[in-house]
Amino acid sequence: MTTEEVRRLPKDATFSLLGVASRLVRKKDKNDNPFWDISVMDGTGQIDGKIWSSSEWWNLEGDSRIRLDPLADDAALGLEGCTVGLMGKVVEFRDQNQYNFNVVYRVDQEKYPPHGFVRRSPFSDEAMEAEFRERIEACGEPVRGFLTRIFFERGLWREYRAWPAAVSVHHAYVGGLLEHSLSVTRAALALVRSYAASGVPADADIVAAGALLHDLGKLESYRLSPTPQVTLPGNVVDHIVLGYHRFMSLVEEEGFDMERALAIGHILVSHHGSREFGSPVLPATSEAMIVSAADELDFKLYCWREQVAQMDAGRDVTDFVPVLQRRLWRGSAAAPAPLAGPGGEEARR
Ligand SMILES: [Fe+2]
Ligand SMILES: [Fe+2]
Structure with missing residues (x-):
């Protein structure tokens, strides 16, 4: 799905998405558990979401399928500016849709180069x-x-x-x-x-x-x-x-x-x-x-x-x-x- 399509989804819908992580910031919730604010861009726009501490992080580069520890692995920490795959769900928070991502994939950067997902002006x-x-x-x-x-x-x-x-x-x-x-x-x-x-x-x-x-x-x-x-x-x-x-x-x-x-x-x-x-x-x-x-x-x-x-x-x-x-x-x-x-x-x- 594109970010534009995800933005149109109703509450409780699930989706998967491929785009470039334009921003990834680690934060802590009130119980001191880490979570991440992430912005993902593709050719149709940008979407902001949350990755909670219960989410799974995977590296799918090359032929590998390796589980990542986002608190320790460089491959997870350096995801900003990289192409990522995300699986998530639309939830409602304070009357607004919020996007929770429960699986984060680092995809093959050569096969899916980040600049190919950067949004451009609609005018030539x-x-x-x-x-x-x-x-x-x-x-x-x-x-x-x-x-x-x-x-x-x-x-x-x-x-x-x-x-x-x-x-x-x-x-x-x-x-x-x-x-x-x-x-x-x-x-x-x-x-x-x-x-x-x-x-x-x-x-x-x-x-x-x-x-x-x-x-x-x-x-x-x-x-x-x-x-x-x-x-x-x-x-x-x-x-x-x-x-x-x-x-x-x-x-x-x-x-x-x-x-x-x-x-x-x-x-x-x-x-x-x-x-x-x-x-x-x-x-x-x-x-x-x-x-x-x-x-x-x-x-x-x-x-x-x-x-x-x-x-x-x-x-x-x-x-x-x-x-x-x-x-x-x-x-x-x-x-x-x-x-x-x-x-x-x-x-x-
Ligand atoms: Fe200005
Ligand atoms: Fe201006």
């Missing part, structure tokens, strides 16, 4: 790259030259095209940062046109550059190994400061216009829109307000798209979504819209 790499290049080409100088040089001559593109935008919650997959940045840019430029008609001027080049670069720091906050993981700088400095620092280094090295650099840098540091969400200053220009609004909307609509798509056909309202502090309603969108995606290209899914 080619369509996203084409739209990204178009967005840069549409800018005037000096922004166009600056973006072209930092992405394609300095090699930023290599990571940026593949990076995740998060480890969970939104766009937490290969290509997620690019998908999210393009979506924010598309929405922000539409707002520029819309507000021009309302008498509010905004510089489209600054908005495009700010939107494409707003989460630049995520290149240092996350890594793919092979699933999205938070780095130490990501944990203790985070992407706003990391991104601004990297951006200003690039500005200096490229000798980019300081007035424009300040306007774009302001978008990077203010894009979370409030101090409690990590921005040291609040958006103070029309360009920064537009990018910050587009970023927040993109995050919320991503959650809506994911949650509604995963909801059973007979339901109208999702379970409570903690990150948005609400249940989500399908509304009048009877079926999820087909993914039109970057440049209007057919989506891969």
Whole structure:
């Protein structure tokens, strides 16, 4: 079964699953017995579950079938980032489905390579790259030259095209940062046109550059190994400061216009829109307000798209979504819209 299919199972259903263990953390229950929090990813999504102390752990690599002791064996301790097979059951805990895994298999890593189970953006790499290049080409100088040089001559593109935008919650997959940045840019430029008609001027080049670069720091906050993981700088400095620092280094090295650099840098540091969400200053220009609004909307609509798509056909309202502090309603969108995606290209899914 896929993680998406498992998420649709009712209480008491049993299942087996093959995926990459993106997170495996040992904990202790109130009786001091060990248990593990595990997140498993496959091409359809990610599922979080528990492995209790009564569970069995096996190594099936090669022709072996060896019982593992998860408290002592290296083969069990090093399962994070490896492909695992799991057998489990859906149980109910505080009105929510919880997934208990009672058998854990370390499978043959050559036969089932972990990177083959890492989830990817549903939009094609080619369509996203084409739209990204178009967005840069549409800018005037000096922004166009600056973006072209930092992405394609300095090699930023290599990571940026593949990076995740998060480890969970939104766009937490290969290509997620690019998908999210393009979506924010598309929405922000539409707002520029819309507000021009309302008498509010905004510089489209600054908005495009700010939107494409707003989460630049995520290149240092996350890594793919092979699933999205938070780095130490990501944990203790985070992407706003990391991104601004990297951006200003690039500005200096490229000798980019300081007035424009300040306007774009302001978008990077203010894009979370409030101090409690990590921005040291609040958006103070029309360009920064537009990018910050587009970023927040993109995050919320991503959650809506994911949650509604995963909801059973007979339901109208999702379970409570903690990150948005609400249940989500399908509304009048009877079926999820087909993914039109970057440049209007057919989506891969
Ligand atoms: Fe951000
Ligand atoms: Fe963002």
